[in-house]
Amino acid sequence: MQPLFLKPVFKERIWGGTALQKEFGYSIPTEHTGECWAISAHPNGPSVIENGPYAGQTLDKLWKDHPELFGNPKEAVFPLLTKILDANMDLSVQVHPDDAYAKTHENGELGKTECWYIIDCKEGADMIFGHNAQTKEEFIQQAKEGKWGTLLRRVKIKPGDFFYVPSGTIHALCEGTLVLETQQSSDTTYRVYDYDRKDADGNLRELHLEKAIDVTAVPHQGSITVPKTAAKDNATITTFVESTFFSVYKWDINGTFSFASDDTYLLVSIIKGGGSLVHQGKSYKLEKGRHMILPFGFGEFEVNGECELIVSHP
Structure with missing residues (x-):
């Protein structure tokens, strides 16, 4: 019985930077590293145990082979995922499905409720958190007409802030933000708007507006947490x-x-x-x-x- 230390997995992102290296000393793969999957059993990036008798095993394998380490849980998959995000540029405006929608439309994937602890951010930073539409029809019309300035809500943030982001919440981290994210173990994201950015090949990144319309909570459900x-x-x-x-x-x-x-x-x-x-x-x-x-x-x-x-x- 000892702590299980984990080796993180890093993900390159169009909006990533070098803060993960500067702030934590990580050896990052590129200067556009946006995500550190710190504690993960997700198939898209499982962590590896670094110490003790299970050294070299991935967390998903440990979950299956040694359920006693986790109290013999009923869940088929490790339920959580811890990340650190370096938003060197604005992230796409996005929304995540709940468990029921993801199970049906994303091959049995979990839904994605998440939360953010703001480790650091630039002076005057903000983020997108929710929208102003009062009906689904109003949301659809403003989204399809590209009235993002009217539709999206922005909130000011500072280091030490915490935000709970249930599935169905429109959200986006913005430039100059370093965040620890705790979430359900899911990699399903529906992009609503991406500032018309192009990827490394010069293509606009895929949007998922129809699925986003399906899952977005209207009106916005203000999930204010009081620590x-x-x-x-x-x-x-x-x-x-x-x-x-x-x-x-x-x-x-x-x-x-x-x-x-x-x-x-x-x-x-x-x-x-x-x-x-x-x-x-x-x-x-x-x-x-x-x-x-x-x-x-x-x-x-x-x-x-x-x-x-x-x-x-x-």
Whole structure:
């Protein structure tokens, strides 16, 4: 019983940059690296275990072969995916389906409810979050006429903000934003609008307007979350969301923090600082940019140091 550290998978994106290297020291494949799939069992980019008896195995294989590490779950696939996104340019305006729609239209794929923790962003940054149409007809008309300035809602963001993004929500990260994303394990995205950008071959990127119209919630359902903060010992624990799909927390640790985890497995990302995790007399180094899973029934452990962790579980 020990933490499972994971090797990230990187994805080149038209809107990506080099912030993942500059901020976390990752060895990125290109100067347009947009996504770090940090904890992933999705077939499009499964993480590899780095340490211990399962070193070299992919997370999806571990899920199938050793379900006891995850509490013998009922889900057929590992349900969550943790990413870090470098929005060096505006992302396409998009929307994701729910489980029922994705199962029918995307070969059994999960739907995609997600959430964002803003690690950093440029001064005055904003993002697209929702739309202003009151009826489906109004949404369709404005989308097909390209009235994006009227249709789309923009909200200001700052480092430390958190946004819950249910399936059916129109959204887009904008230029100069670095985000940790917790989501359902899905790679299904319906592009609504892409600023008429062209790919490396000079082609306009594919849009999925008809499917987007099918799944978009109209009117926009404002999913405002109110974080709850509690101080405990040398830690401040912030609860961002506890939903059907996942719960997400931030641990700010300054010193030694004791915790016990028995009834679920935890996905942990170190986003700032460093220290160590001590469990059953063994110490494991925690460094900014590392990601791990604490298995089901992990029990009591300590985190020592000055660090910020994003923690989640199904």
